[in-house]
Amino acid sequence: MISDRAIGFAGLVLSTAFFLYYIAWIGVMPHVDRSHFTQDFFPPCEYGLFLASLVMVTGIGLSITLASFHVILKSGYHSPPKAHTPIR
Incomplete structure (x- = not known):
C-alpha cells in the first residue's frame, strides 16, 4: 500500500507541474x-x-451555498406550519 507521504509527494509534484504549466x-x-x-503545446x-x-x-x-446551509442548520430554522384552510 502507498504511504501517506508518497501520496502527498505525488500531489505536490502534480500541483507544482500544473501551476508551472499554467503560468x-x-x-x-x-x-x-x-x-x-x-x-x-x-x-x-x-x-x-x-x-x-x-x-x-x-x-x-459552492462556498456561499455551504455557508448558507451551515447558518440555516445552526440557527435552528424550522419550516413554517402549513396554513389551515377553514371549512365552509
Missing part, C-alpha cells in the same frame, strides 16, 4: 510569436482565462 501558458505564451513551435489563452474564471465562480458559489 507558462497564461503569463509567457502571449508574449511569444504565434509562429513559434512552442505555441503548439498550449491551447489559446482565452481558454485559460475561462478556466480560471470558472474555477473561481464555482468555488465562490
